[in-house]
Structure formats: C-alpha cells, structure tokens
Amino acid sequence: MCGLAGILQSQARLQAPELAALAGAMGDALAHRGPDDRGVWSDAAAGVALAHRRLSILDLSPLGHQPMASGDGRYWLAYNGEIYNFAPLRAELETLGHAFGGHSDTEVLLAAIVQWGLEPALARCNGMFAIALWDRHEQRLSLARDRVGKKPLYYGWAGDTLVFGSELKALWRHPAFDNGIDRDALALLLRLDYIPAPYCIHERAFKLMPGRVLHLDAAMVAAGAGAHRPEQAQVAYWDARERMAACLAARFTGSEAEATDALDRQLRQAVALRMVADVPVGVFLSGGTDSALVASMMQAQSSTPVRSFSIGFQDSGHDEAPLAKAVAGHLGCDHTELYVSGADALAVVPQLPAMFDEPFADASQVPTALVARLARGGVTVALSGDGGDELFFGYTRYQRALRNWRALRHVPAPLRHWLGRRSAARGEDSRAGGLAALLAEAGADGIGDVYRNRISRWRDPAAAVRGAREPATFYSLPDPLQGRGEPADAMMLADFTTYLADDLLCKVDRTSMAASLEARAPLLDWNVAEFAWSLPQDLKLRGGTTKYLPKQVLRRYLPDAMVFRGKRGFGAPVTQWLRGDLHGWAGDLLDPRRLRQDGVFEEAAVSTVWQRFRQGERKWHTHLWNVLMFQAWQAHWQAQRARAGAP
Template sequence: MCGILGIYNLNGAPCSPAVLKRMTISQQHRGPDDSGIRMFSLTHQTSCEMSPKKTEKKKNGSFEGGLGFNRLSILDLSSDGHQPMCNHDGSIFIAFNGEIYNAFDYQKELSAAGYTFRSKTDTEVVLYLYEHIGFEAMLDRLNGMFAICIVDLNKREIFLARDHFGIKPLYWVKQGNTVLFSSEVKSFLEHPDFRAELDRSHVDEYLTFRYCADEDFLLKNVKQLQPGYFLRISSNGITKKQYWEIGTKNYDISLDETAILNKLDQLLGESVERQLISDVKLGCQLSGGIDSSLVTAYARRNFGADLETFSIVFQDNEFSEDKWISQAAAKCNVHSHRYMMGVSDIITSFDKATWHLDQPLNLPNSLGIYLLAEKSKDIVTVLLSGEGADELFGGYSRYYDVALRSRFTPLLPGLQLIPGLGGRLARKFNTSLSPEDAFILASATLSFDDLKKLRPEMDWNKTLGKRQNLLGRFDSGRIIKQCLKYDMQTYMVDLLVRQDKMTMAHSMENRVPFLDRKLVDFVYSLPVDYLVGDSLQFKNGYSKNTKKILKKLAEQTFDNNFAYRTKCGFPLPLEEFFKTQYFTDYMEQCILPGIKNRGVFQETTVRNWWTQLKMSGQKNGRKIWIAVAFEIWAQIFLDTSNNSYRGL
C-alpha cells in the first residue's frame, strides 16, 4: 500500500521538481518508509531519478513530466522495492499502489522469457508483465487491488489504471495543458495551476446520496478514475477505456446448494489465504458482523501464529456489537483487541479525518475506522476486513424490498382486498414508483421534503436522472442482479475509498478478501435466489432473505443466531455528540456562519433541525451531520485561509 502521483504537461512545458516534491510530501502518510521522484520526457525519451532531499532541476527544461511515490513496505522490505521502479534498460518505469495476490504465479513464465528479478516485490512482476504482453493483457491477468502508473518512453505514452472494483483510489485532473493524477486529491492543492473550487453541479447528488458516483467529484475538473478503467496519456491528449466489467465470466450454475456452499467455502478460503501474504505483521478488522467474522475464521485456519483482531466498541449497548465480537473471537480462537469509542473521539478526529478523506465525512462511522487504525497501527500494519460482501451477496434491506416489489406489485389490486394485509402492502409498495426508481431512492439519505428545505433550488430530475442512467447501464436481465451491479459500481466504491483513506491516514493497509476476482465471478453467476429471496415475512423477513448463501456459510461456521440476527450497521452516538458544549460552541461560532456565508444550504433549516434536537430530543442527527460534514470539508478544502490543515 502506497501513494502515487504525477504531472504531465501536454504542451511540453517543463515540470517543476519542487512542485512534485510538495505533492509527494502531502500524502507521505500513505508511505512513510521510502519515497521517490522520477522526472521524464516522452518527447526526448529520457528520465532521471531525483533525490528526495533535492529539488534542483537537472537538464533544465528537458522534462515535461514527473512521478512521485510514497512507499509503505509490505513485501520485500529492502531498498530493492524502491519506486518508481525501472526495467533493465530504463525505458519503462512504474509507480504502483496496492497488492497483486497472484503476481508470483507469473514469475516462472517471465523468468523463462529472459526477465531477471532484482526484488521480491509484486511491483517488479507487474512491470515485466507489462513489458512482456502489453498493458491490457497485463490488466486482464491481475487479481488484487491497485492504482498503477506505467511510463513507456519507447511508446511515448503514460498508462494509468484503477483496479476492477475501485479498492484503491485514483484521481486525475486536466488543468489547461497540465494533467495531474494522484492517490489523494489533497496533493493537487500543491500545484500552482490547480484551484480548489466547488462544482455546484454535483452538490445535489452528494446531498441526496452522500457521495458522487461514477467519475464525478465535488471539486471542479477533478475526476475519479472509475473501477475497471484505464487512461492513456501522450502529447496527443488523453483517452479513457474500460478494460473490465462485472459478470463477464460464468461458472456452472447447475450446482445444487451443497455444491455451491462447498465452492463458496473453497473460493473464500483461497482468497483469504492469498491475502495473508505479507512481510509485516497482519491482523483482522472484526466488527462482529458475519462478513468480518467469516474473514477472521478463514484467516485463523491459515494463520500459523496467533491471529490478532481489532474492534471498536461503545459503552451504550444500543451501538455496540461487543456481544457478537466476543462470540466470533472465541469461536475463531483469536486475540481480540477492543477500543472504546466515545464522544471525545468524534471531537478530536472530525477535522483530521475529513482532511484525509478528501471529501465530506459522509458516513459518521468513518470515524470508527479512523480510530481503529490509529489504535492498531502500533501492533499490525495490514488489516483484513469484510468490505464488499453486502454489495456482492445482497446484504441490504433495499434488495429484499425490490425483490418483494417485483413479485407483489402486479398482485396488489387483489391483495388490497384482504383485510389487514392489503393496507400494509399498499404502504410498503408505493406503486407510483417503478421498481428501479424505488431501489435508487432507497439509498437516499433525506426525504424529498427535507432535501428541498435544505436546498430549495435542488434539481431533483437531474439528480435522479443520472442514477437512472447508471442503473440502466448495468442491465443484467434480472433486476436484483442489476441492482447489485449498480451498488458495486457506485455505493461500494465510495465505501472502499473511505476504508482506504481512514486506514492509510495512519499508514496501514486494508485488504478485502470478498473482492477477489474468482470469488466475484462465481457469486455473480449464481441464480439470484441464492442471494436475495422474495418470501413475504413481516417478522425477520429482511434477515432471512438477504445474503442467503453467505448466511448459510456463516451458520455452518458459527450458529443460527449469529448468522440471522438483525444487522446493526456500526452507528455512532450522534445526538450525544451534537449536544456537547464543544459542538454547541463550534456550531454557533463556525459551522452555522459558514453555511450562511457559503449559500449552498439553507442555514435556517440546519439551525431549526439542531434546535429541535437540543430542545425536544428529536433525532435529527443524520440530517445535521450531512450539512455539518459538508461545511467542515468546505472550510478545509475550499477556503484558502485554512492552509494549516495541510500539516495534518
């Protein structure tokens, strides 16, 4: 796990090593073990390494591009893993962030082709694999998480790619004739041509769904490189291409449930085993949910020494999963570290976590991941987590709702005549919405009325239209598969960015075994009935009809009660935080005046929600959080007077 960044001037103007150095330093938390800067010219087909302690220009004016790199050493801790890493004649070099779990499967093939390895890193394998078979063929072989930059002086081209699922972040911006790219947006702030300005055309989407999907971002001109895409950059310009999409490979779907469970057990076990490779200490993030608990169980089976797990708990049982953490830890026979999180932790980490996230702290529990990484970094450097399972297997209630809607909406006219049942069904299924729109809006944070109060000028049709187009892009024949694919390319990507940024804030690597390519291909090929059911149950229906096959596996590993309990979701005590004197002063002196002056949201609406919470105990915490998180981010990234945050 590392950080990469770069500059390329399309018009041939010289690239400043001093600017590149500042950009590299800005994300040093991603790789404190080593750093490297390499200047290059596609025009002249030359490059040279710059000392990180020097910024003077060599061959003044001859380099129109440069790469910066921060290294967190995970495999081969020696200096042989230094990056940017060159091939043997220096004509091709790479900056690589991530882990390729099948990299060493290709070492024998490459050695037979004449490549000599100088290190024991996956980076060198990727570099030679590109040289051997080309960029797209190389990407097709990789199973792992990555953001890659390869500069090929022979072809006079730069390649940028993001992994298949978006586990590793990668941003880019074209500012005039200058192209910038980086693992974190904050490094762009160090370039003199970049201006951090709010892109108001994306505010409505953020407000509705708490994040911007696809390539969009809240800052003007900044784009996220989508999962499964790559860029090709040269003096002729920039082209983007999709190299992979979910659901293009299929297994034998004629298997019965027992065979499917056995295959799932095999693939998940193999994925976890692959992801245990590390030359530094490794542990598991254990939330107490079935996803992280299964990862922990499989890791323990393959882990030679004592396995350690790390968890956040709360004093209030309403928020804490301590009971389930204890059960999972005991069953897996692991050493469990638990850290109590309270209001004081929210106070001390809100601003810092926002700085590291590069975007508003849209999900309050991001602070829990931030604290977990901060506390566990002195014990381990790598954490395995259960991220991705809900989107892959269908774990959210909205999947169950859309399955029920698809089944029962045509029957509603007749069912509504049944006393008692008809009214409940009518309330549950608003027939004015299509199943697709109902699914999209199920993940909206605020009601339509609250959205209009907070932002009266909101363009609802445009916001919904973008999401309708995205969902339509993922048409898979069955609406549940379509919805799963949509979430894996939108909501899950934002969660993965959050997981990456909150752990990398403390120089820790997070791995996600559920997003192994072989496992994803297998699960996506299963009949939808193994993932999400449509059985109408008014009691515990959601738990019994979501993530069905994975819960069967969890039931085998743990027990029925563990597998089918109500999902908690890692909430934080927001109302308690908002009532503190610290937040009261902060709200009055900083947040509300900032909201009013910025004019993006209605200050009176936010003030009314906050007053209602304080005076009557109305649970407005989620509404208030959205506005507050946005304003804190805006003050850090948009207001030039807040340059002090660059040292966080």
C-alpha cells in the first residue's frame, strides 16, 4: 500500500525546485503509508506536481517506482492500491502490442489507460485504489477512487491551489491550507460517529466519492476555489445503487445448493486474487463468520500454514480470542494472539487524532489498531472479513428496523407524524431506547427514516453545534433504493455506500497504514457484492439465522459449533473507560470553560449529556465519545497549525 499527494495551481507561479519540494513535503507526511520508497514528479510550466510514498508489495525492484510515466509519455501516475487482476490484464495488453519492463500492477494500469482511456480501464480493474493521473496532452488532472471506497482520497483548496492526498495530513503541509472547521460536517460526526463522503471536517475540502473520477484543469481549479464541490467535473464509472437495482432485477433463481456452490467459488477466487504478493500475507481472525470464511479460503488454497492474528482482552466477558484460536487450530493456521489490558488499549487513545487526522469516533478503532500492529510483526499484507454484514444481512439492527417499520405501517400517517413531532420535541431523550425510541421513528415515511434513527447517535446533532445545518446523506432518504427492491435491500445499500466506506474501511485503512500494513477485503470484491445483491432475502436471513448462505459455505470448512454462534462485534468498553482511567481526560476536554472558549459546541447541550452520564444514566457514552474525538482532534489540529507557523 502507498500514499499519494499533489498540487495543481490555478496559475503556474512556483519554480521547479520549489514546486517539487512542496509536493515532496506533502508526500513525506504520508511516510507511514509508504516507508520503502519516495518519489516526486513536477511540471512547473503546468503548475502540477505529484508525490508518492511506496509500501512495496508487488515488484519490489526500482521498476515499481512512482510517480510513473506511461510508455508513450502522455500520462504520469501516482497510485495507492492494488489491481488484483493485473495478470490477465497484462496478458491482454501484451497481445495488443504493449511491452512491460517490470511486473508491477502500476505499469499495467498505465498501459490500460493508454489503451482504453481512464474510465473504461478502471471498469476493467478489480481492486482497491486511489489515483492521481496527469494527462500532458490535455493538461488535465484526474482523481479517481475504487468502487467501494477502500482507499481514501481527499482534495480541497489551499488559497486558489488544488491540493490532494491520501490523508488530510498531506494537505496540511501546504502553507496556504488554513481552512477552518466545517460545522455542518461536524453535525454528521455527532450523528454517525464519522463524516461521510463527500464531506470533510474542513471547509473547502472534500472526500472523493467511491466509484467516481474527478477531472480538473487549471481553469476549473481557479473557478472552483470557493466552497463548492466541482460536481459537474465528476464521472461515475460504477454506482452502487444502480448496480444493486440491476442485480435485483435479475435475481438468482437457482437452488440453495447451487447458490452455496456459486458463493464458495466466488469467494475462493476473490481470496486467491488477494493472496498474490511478493511479501508475506496473513489474515485478521476474530472468530466470527466473515473472518473465519476468509481464513478458511486462504488455508484451503495454501500449501503452508496461513499466518492468522487476533487480539484478546484481559478481564473481558466478550473476549473472542479463544474462538479465533479454535478456528485457527481446526484450519491449521499459524496463529498469533495477543492479550491486552485496559491500559494497553487506553495507551492508543492519545494517538488517534494523528492516526486518523479527521475526527473519527468508532471506538473499535482501538482494538483494530492493536491487531494491525500485531499482524505487522509477521506479515506485510493482511486479509480481513469486512463487508459480510452489509452484503448478507448480518446486523441485528436490520431485523429491529424491519419489525418497527412493519408495525408503523399499520398506524395512520397523520397519527404517525403527530407522534413523531412529539418525540422530536424530546430531543436526545429518544436515545434511551424502548418506547421512546419507537416513538422517535413514528413519523417515518419509509424504511430509511426508521433505519436512520436506529444508527444515529445524536438525534438532533445540529442543535449541539453552533451555526450548523446538518447536510443530507444516503441516510436522509426515506427509501434509499427509490422504489426498487425490498426494505432490507434499502438498508443494506445505505450501509454499503456510507457506513462501510466511511467508517469500517476508513478505520481499517488508517489503523493498518499507521503500522505500514496493507489490508485487503475479499468479501468486497465487486463480483461478490453483485452476486450477493442478486440473492433472495431468504438466503441471507432464515429462521432467525443471519448471513445464512455464507454460513452454509463455512460449514464446508468448520464444524457447526464454530459456525452457528451469536455475533459479538469488535468493540471497546467506552463506558468503563470514561468512568475510569479516561475520566480526567474527558473532563478536561468537556470543561464548560473550554467549550465556551472554543465556541464550536453548544455548551448546555454537551454539559447536560456529560452530567447525566456521570450520574449513571445508560447509553450516553456514544454521545460523548464523538464529542471527545472532535475535541481531541481539534487540539491536535491546532498544534499542527502552530508548528507550521500558521496565524
């Protein structure tokens, strides 16, 4: 895995040495993403520069160095990711007359772009990637992101200059990047625990949406130097909603046995593609269905024991490490586990703002960071089980939302809306659960409204952020599928496009990259995703068993006792932390005088929640954790600005 950064000026004003040095400094901020090599390319006359940091996975020789030029000299590419099907693409391109000097996927990607053009080339690629491509003929920069959003790509304006990079810390290195806090985006953090694309914590900065290509030239950079996203310059080469709708219209009609065979075959192929590397490869193993599936497929296709890694928690009633060890033992993996104490986990908390460099409040970021560090001690690439829940109806919250929506549909709409308005007047109290939570969903016009309430932290986050207006997201839609498919499909689509990309994949990317580890997710192969979308619902949920079909596949590799078990998740004891070792830290960040001085949060809203939590009321830890993650991030950002000499 790698990191990329770059600059496109609205007017070329820097000499070649200054331009290259600035881009190089932006790239160096991402050294943890690519500790093996460093590269910079610039064209001062065009006002463009690309920087790259390399974590060598394929072709460890200098022939994989980036930024890389195409064979015809037209394109320069800085690329973060892996094209898993590069070998058949290379073979096809060789028949078309292309010659290759090394065996990196970067060289293959460039040749594909030369042969077919950017969007058609990306449509042929099976992989995870973020791309910055300079077209010397058209004098045009193209930024692109993979279908699912596995690899991040930020862009924004530093004065009238476009800056971009794999993480915000690269953008911060530009001396003109002094963009303030986007309070509307902060409201989304309070609702969701993360900020979904295209929004970003900074004004005049954005995240490129998955499956999109953004084309910009110098004139467009000058015109777009305001606060608005250049939507007209974006092209979608893959759209999850449209692809799901197409798959739903062509439902799988085979038998359960045929579906099991097909999924087994799809997963084996996806895993095999992701095992290709010139460095050691392992697997994150929690003991749950998804990671056990990946480990099973890996071991079935490996002639040597697969390296597996898991984290255990001392004094925890939710420790899954023993099950992971049992699964590894049955499969014959070379298993490594590490038991950590509460103090070990808490030691990670101060590192989170620098690790994520955008406020992020999924507390499972802590154990994920620990297991990434553990795995990096033995491998350079680790496969994960991400994506199974969103594709195969794995969350119990889906079942609760469907139950509530079925009940609400029998209530006359005027009465439902009246009840919804009454509940809204109670503000955050609807978070308490039970009847209050059900009433909060009473005004729903569709399954999307019910589900949004299920996944929300703050129910009215804009009321807690001064001057904020909460932007719309996929979760704002009463029916995310726009009348196509069933309510269950609509919820899974909303999670696939938002929660998966901007929470789960962000968490894995930042924690693994902080350890210079590449993480790969075979369940998110787009062929697997589209097959899952074609399946009827009873192959995902049957008789109370979620992820029904994946579990039928897993029964081919593991005994039933290891397959059919309750889902626990990969969380962190935030309540215990905030009542214990982190109490003083939280108190400092939530001090009313500090809140008043910062002028970002409504002091009364935050202080009331903190007080109720300290009095022993349940569930307020989720409200507090995202506020605390912002406060800690803000202190980190201010320190970075001071270090850079910003006013």
